[in-house]
Amino acid sequence: MAGVSQPASGAAVVVRLGNAVDAEVAARLHAGLITEGFLSALGPRFLRRLYRRVALSDDSFLLVAEGPDPVGDGSGIGGGPAAGFLAGALDLGALYRRFVLHDGVAAAVGSLPELLRSWRRAWETLRHGTSGGGEEEAGPRVAELLSIAVDPAWQGRQVGTLLVQGFLDELARRGAGGAQVVVGADNGPAIALYRRCGFVPGQSFALHRGTVSLLMRRPVGAGPQDMGPGAQPDGAGSA
Numbered sequence: 001m002a003g004v005s006q007p008a009s010g011a012a013v014v015v016r017l018g019n020a021v022d023a024e025v026a027a028r029l030h031a032g033l034i035t036e037g038f039l040s041a042l043g044p045r046f047l048r049r050l051y052r053r054v055a056l057s058d059d060s061f062l063l064v065a066e067g068p069d070p071v072g073d074g075s076g077i078g079g080g081p082a083a084g085f086l087a088g089a090l091d092l093g094a095l096y097r098r099f100v101l102h103d104g105v106a107a108a109v110g111s112l113p114e115l116l117r118s119w120r121r122a123w124e125t126l127r128h129g130t131s132g133g134g135e136e137e138a139g140p141r142v143a144e145l146l147s148i149a150v151d152p153a154w155q156g157r158q159v160g161t162l163l164v165q166g167f168l169d170e171l172a173r174r175g176a177g178g179a180q181v182v183v184g185a186d187n188g189p190a191i192a193l194y195r196r197c198g199f200v201p202g203q204s205f206a207l208h209r210g211t212v213s214l215l216m217r218r219p220v221g222a223g224p225q226d227m228g229p230g231a232q233p234d235g236a237g238s239a
């Protein structure tokens with residue numbers, strides 16, 4: 001799978017499937033840019049293990065967006081040409097169970113103080129993953145957009161749109177019937193991105209005590225024409 005964005009300036013951004021090595025970049029972008037949820041608090045080492053498992057599992061995947069390094073020296077958060085990443089899972093509960101089984105001991109030992117400090121939020125996150133977003137589901141398989149982050153040097157240049165389009169294409173290829181994402185109710189840029197890509201806000205709920213999260217959903221298999229006005233991911237700005 002590979003999507004290419006080729007803006008008029010000629011600075012192409014390519015979205016490709018990530019592998020275990022890309023877990024490093026995903027962890028760095030996540031730790032540096034995603035402040036909601038508790039995963040960032042567990043640090044890049046924990047995140048690297050998690051994203052490695054995402055890349056290695058059959059029913060989850062990483063997407064990496066790459067372009068010419070806009071800061072010229074590889075010092076962007078992701079390092080090198082990494083402009084952004086996205087993690088998706090067709091079965092979030094299965095992914096978390098596999099992570100606990102294969103990586104749980106090492107991840108827990110490496111992040112013990114952080115886990116002890118935030119055990120409640122860890123449990124709440126696991127519970128969300130294994131409960132299908134708080135709703136009992138019958139019908140088509142609903143996949144989850146776990147996380148997305150775009151290096152600040154690339155934000156506002158349609159890289160996020162290109163990643164979400166890549167996510168939806170990958171879900172269609174794998175036969176998922178729908179997609180959902182849980183986002184902090186106060187994360188305006190992310191909610192605007194998901195809306196633009198055809199996600200519709202549903203229920204609000206407290207994933208973690210004292211926070212408000214929004215569940216957003218859309219069907220899979222609909223074409224890019226259903227991603228909303230101006231949503232064609234056909235350019236990454238003028239880098």
Ligand SMILES: CC(C)(COP(=O)(O)OP(=O)(O)OC[C@H]1O[C@@H](n2cnc3c(N)ncnc32)[C@H](O)[C@@H]1OP(=O)(O)O)[C@@H](O)C(=O)NCCC(=O)NCCS
Binds near residue numbers: 034036147158187196
């Ligand atoms: C959310 C995020 C991924 C968007 O990436 P991006 O590459 O800047 O997004 P795009 O350029 O494709 O923008 C798509 C749409 O999102 C909305 N959007 C993006 N950034 C926005 C901002 N700062 N304020 C308001 N809306 C914004 C706009 O509707 C935009 O469409 P437009 O360009 O037609 O106005 C990026 O801001 C980010 O990495 N944020 C930090 C990490 C995060 O919060 N992740 C989500 C939780 S997991």
